[in-house]
Amino acid sequence: MSLMTMIVKMSEGLGKTCAIFFLTLLFSLPLGMIVALLRMSKVKIVSAITRFIITVLRGTPLMLQLLAVTYGPYYLFGTNVARNKLIPVVIAFSINYAAYFAEIYRGGIESIPVGQYEAAEVLGYTKLQTFMRIILPQVIKRIMPSVTNEVVTLVKDTSMAFTVSYQEMFTIGKQIANSQTSFMPFLVAGAFYYIFNVIVDYLMGRIEKRLDYYS
Amino acid sequence: MKKILSIALVLMMVLGLSATAFAADSSPVADRTTFVMGIDPEYPPFSYLGDDGDYTGFDVEVCQAVCDLLGWKLEIFGVNWDEKLVQLDSMECDCVWSGMTILDTMKEAGYVISAPYYDNTQVLVVKEESGFKSSEDLAGKVVAVQLGTSGESLLNDDLADLAATFGNVITCDSFLKCFTELQGNAVDAVFVDLPVAASYAADHEGLLIIDEALGAEQYGIAFRAGDAELCEAVDAAVQELVENGTYAEIAAKEEYVDIVNNLIFLNGTGAEEEAAA
Numbered sequence: 001m002s003l004m005t006m007i008v009k010m011s012e013g014l015g016k017t018c019a020i021f022f023l024t025l026l027f028s029l030p031l032g033m034i035v036a037l038l039r040m041s042k043v044k045i046v047s048a049i050t051r052f053i054i055t056v057l058r059g060t061p062l063m064l065q066l067l068a069v070t071y072g073p074y075y076l077f078g079t080n081v082a083r084n085k086l087i088p089v090v091i092a093f094s095i096n097y098a099a100y101f102a103e104i105y106r107g108g109i110e111s112i113p114v115g116q117y118e119a120a121e122v123l124g125y126t127k128l129q130t131f132m133r134i135i136l137p138q139v140i141k142r143i144m145p146s147v148t149n150e151v152v153t154l155v156k157d158t159s160m161a162f163t164v165s166y167q168e169m170f171t172i173g174k175q176i177a178n179s180q181t182s183f184m185p186f187l188v189a190g191a192f193y194y195i196f197n198v199i200v201d202y203l204m205g206r207i208e209k210r211l212d213y214y215s
Numbered sequence: 216m217k218k219i220l221s222i223a224l225v226l227m228m229v230l231g232l233s234a235t236a237f238a239a240d241s242s243p244v245a246d247r248t249t250f251v252m253g254i255d256p257e258y259p260p261f262s263y264l265g266d267d268g269d270y271t272g273f274d275v276e277v278c279q280a281v282c283d284l285l286g287w288k289l290e291i292f293g294v295n296w297d298e299k300l301v302q303l304d305s306m307e308c309d310c311v312w313s314g315m316t317i318l319d320t321m322k323e324a325g326y327v328i329s330a331p332y333y334d335n336t337q338v339l340v341v342k343e344e345s346g347f348k349s350s351e352d353l354a355g356k357v358v359a360v361q362l363g364t365s366g367e368s369l370l371n372d373d374l375a376d377l378a379a380t381f382g383n384v385i386t387c388d389s390f391l392k393c394f395t396e397l398q399g400n401a402v403d404a405v406f407v408d409l410p411v412a413a414s415y416a417a418d419h420e421g422l423l424i425i426d427e428a429l430g431a432e433q434y435g436i437a438f439r440a441g442d443a444e445l446c447e448a449v450d451a452a453v454q455e456l457v458e459n460g461t462y463a464e465i466a467a468k469e470e471y472v473d474i475v476n477n478l479i480f481l482n483g484t485g486a487e488e489e490a491a492a
Contacts, residue, residue, distance in 0.1 A: 177297070178367065
């Protein structure tokens with residue numbers, strides 16, 4: 001098999017890799033905000049439960065969570081295993097990344113001085129207005145570097161979908177490596193991930209620059 | 216300068232440590248004290264984690280007997296099956312001996328392969344309730360195969376025509392996942408080695424094995440290129456076990472009832488039988 005055919009075959013799986021990446025971001029970014037707000041809730045029991053869930057999601061390997069979401073329902077309730085693996089994969093990734101994003105958001109929100117809330121109250125802002133117009137814009141600015149970190153990790157983590165037999169780029173690479181007894185597909189996969197991440201890095205850098213409106 | 220030197224020293228020490236962490240032994244056969252057997256720990260009845268938590272299986276027991284005979288200490292190393300030859304090359308084990316199908320590509324790549332010891336065929340496992348009776352019924356259906364197994368390479372090469380009639384072939388990284396996909400109705404059939412199918416079907420109800428003698432092949436032991444002497448020593452030891460009856464004794468155990476009829480050293484090969492008839 002020539003290098004060209006290898007690249008063509010693997011790029012067929014690249015679409016599925018991208019699907020995991022974009023769908024995970026689409027769901028986990030907003031979900032993370034909800035989790036962060038629950039985590040900071042003044043109701044003790046709510047914040048305690050959320051905190052527990054976050055420790056479980058951050059304290060167990062993503063690979064196990066993928067297996068649990070994909071095969072767990074079958075073993076527990078005897079339901080069918082999903083034929084389209086994209087659904088369980090995106091669910092598992094979104095929940096896991098939401099936990100990380102939630103902690104990043106929380107760090108950002110808590111870094112805003114209390115004085116700003118007090119000032120907003122004096123100026124007659126409601127709580128929602130204060131959060132949406134004053135706090136959130138500053139939070140987004142501050143957390144961008146940490147979010148970029150997670151997004152870059154997500155690109156590489158998509159390869160983990162092979163554990164539940166989702167035929168994304170890395171799975172196809174492994175199949176070629178086997179049938180050709182060659183290490184080449186792994187180099188190709190590495191190059192693919194690297195290029196993907198260079199693009200992500202560039203875009204995130206652009207966004208960061210855009211947000212840097214005071215300098 | 217001093218700093219660079221000390222960093223270099225630390226690096227060398229770390230690398231040195233990791234080098235000694237490799238278990239395999241490259242010393243000549245006569246001086247050898249340990250033998251690292253590379254197995255797929257999820258391949259019953261040839262090699263698997265037994266009820267007591269230790270690795271066991273037909274291959275493991277034979278290897279233990281070989282090591283006893285040659286005075287080696289047996290160490291067992293669980294390989295990542297789809298990377299087994301890389302792990303063999305990188306000295307993580309001295310051989311791959313785990314129901315491994317002998318492929319022409321291995322010989323072409325220079326690996327030393329032992330005398331074949333098992334005749335194998337690939338079968339399709341379906342759910343009884345699905346009503347599938349032959350490979351033709353599976354046209355347009357989804358079939359699962361384990362990554363890195365001979366079943367996978369067969370579907371890519373010799374049985375590509377059959378694979379083309381399937382709707383889709385998906386690869387799982389363990390045979391257990393293949394079967395879970397089948398039980399959970401995510402796939403319609405699993406393409407797998409007969410002994411694995413038999414042992415799984417014995418433990419789980421409602422499965423049907425479709426045996427159409429697809430992809431007849433043989434199992435052997437793989438050694439690194441250049442380890443021909445080691446291969447000969449192991450082959451000779453196995454022959455001695457066959458002659459003194461130990462081999463038959465191991466094969467007679469209840470766990471191995473599914474494979475005993477296909478052991479070449481006890482039954483001759485299928486090809487020989489045909490020639491005799």
